[in-house]
Amino acid sequence: MIPVNEPLLNGNEKKYLMECIDTGWISSEGPFVRSFEEMVASYVGLQHGxxxxNGTVALEVAMSAIDLKPGEEVIMPAFxxxxxxxxxIRRGGVPVLVDVEADTWCMDINQVKDKITKKTxxxxxxxMYGHPVDMDPIIYLAEKYGLYIIEDAAEVHGAExxxxxxxxxxxxxxxxxxxNKIITTGEGGMVVTNDNRLSERARLHRNLCFKEGRRFYHEELGGNYRITNLQAAVGTAQMERIDEFVGIKRRNGASYNKHLTDIKWIQKPVEKKWAKNVYWMYGIVISETTGFTAESFARQLSEKEIATRPYFLGMHEQPALCKMGFFSNESYPVTERISKQGLYLPSGLTLSERDIQKVAAAIKEIMPK
Ligand SMILES: Cc1ncc(COP(=O)(O)O)c(C=O)c1O
Structure with missing residues (x-):
């Protein structure tokens, strides 16, 4: 089976992990946590990491840092x-959705303005999947209406x-x-910012909101969201190679583009002229005229020993969220379509040119002639 992903851990990961074990620094107090934070923050040009x-709690900590209050709204893509x-939702806030663009699969920035209210x-x-959102219109709206921008960059390490x-x-x-991320610590996440106050609040909320100077006294509710020195040791070793990893991803993306070029039934990822796509996962959307859904197509590829993963299901189609009364009667046609017809192909850092050729040949064989 060609796997969807395989991490590449053959740099200094073992050496740094041994250092943790030899020194006994295995908790979140160890020195790799700081080095990892500094490497990631400075890589994206910011001061604080x-x-x-994990990435899920990174988003929760970011919401706590901006002090999102019950009833306040955050605009995000349905996909x-x-x-x-x-x-x-964890802070009592309200997610407000917009659809995504048909070509980048990223938030449709033209739909954002109409969703801004007094509560935003x-x-x-x-x-999404390695391609950036068109940020300038978002920056413009955020400045105009005094809103925070919280980028979810989980899938785009190195993208520009x-x-x-x-x-x-x-x-x-x-x-x-x-x-499965370009830089991995197994499980892990990070909040990054240039704002001293947001950084302080994020640190507080990561660590149970222990008050400085009065340890077991809490003015707010935080969580234990700390990362271990062991994970940060792996992360430090991974960050040493980020340029190499991004290069591999881009090379794989270019190779898929080349080998899939004459198949008219699939929509391939794009790279807008203002974007550097890192092809975190090489996604494709299959035309309905083939008679395939992503699910039936994935089954065919699986028979040929090629692993894939389906695209996200829209937030407005999530039973857990609908049951809570969110998004009733809302429809996001692009999200709905790509959820049904989209999947991503093997995209790991260990993928060989031969693997990519094998995947492309299998796709050609399965597709109608
Ligand atoms: C866009 C996006 N945001 C957030 C997350 C959550 O990250 P984690 O799995 O580390 O909790 C993921 C997934 O892994 C993701 O793809």
Whole structure:
């Protein structure tokens, strides 16, 4: 089976992990946590990094940092992972959806303005599968209406918008380092910001809101969202190679583009002229005229020993959220279509050119002639 992803851990990961074990620094107090935070923050051009135990809680910590209050709204794409909506709902906030663009699969910035109300507190652009959101119109609206921008950069380590690193543009931004991410710590996440106050609040909320100077006294409710020195050791080793990893992803993306070029039944990822796409996962959307859905197509590929993963299901189609009364009678046609027809192909850092050729040949064989 060609797997969808496999992490590449053959740099200094083992050496740094041994250092943790030899010195006994295995908790969140160890020195790799700071080095990892500094590496990620400075990579995206920001001052503060606050490492946490996964990308989902990074979003929750960001919401706590901006002090999202019950009833306040956050505008986000319908097409994303549930973590985005969850972070808002956990604080009693309201996720407000817009559809995504048919070509980039990122938040449709033309729909954002109409969703701004007196209760809007933030806009959450989610960079999708390696491609950045068009940020300038979001920056314009955020400045005009006094809103926070919270980038979800979980899928775009190294991607750029007009020469700026994704995850370095919003007021407070989030990364995931899950095992399928370009930089991984197994499980892990980070909040990054340039704002001293937001950084302080994020640190507080990561660590149970322990008050400085009076340890077991809490003025707010936080969580234990800390990352371990072991995870940060792996992250430090991974960050040493980020340029190499981004290069591999882009090379794989270009290779898929080349080998899939003459198949008219699939929509391939784009790279807008203002964007650097890192092809975190190489996604495709299959034309309905083939008679395939993503699910039936994935089954055919699986028979040929090629693993895939389906696209996200829209937030407005999530039973758990609908049961809570969110999004009733809302429809987001692009999200609905790509949820049914989209899937992503093997995209890991260990993928070979031969693997890509095998995947492309299998797709050609399955498709109608
Ligand atoms: C866009 C996006 N945001 C947030 C997350 C959540 O990250 P984690 O799995 O580390 O909780 C993910 C997924 O992994 C993601 O793809």
């Amino acid at each position: 606050i490492a946490v135990c 994303t992972i549930i973590s985005c909506a969850l972070a808002v 507190k933030a806009i959450m652009p989610v960079h 918008y007009k020469g700026r690193k994704c995850g370095g543009i919003g007021h407070i931004n989030c990364f995931s380092f899950y095992a």
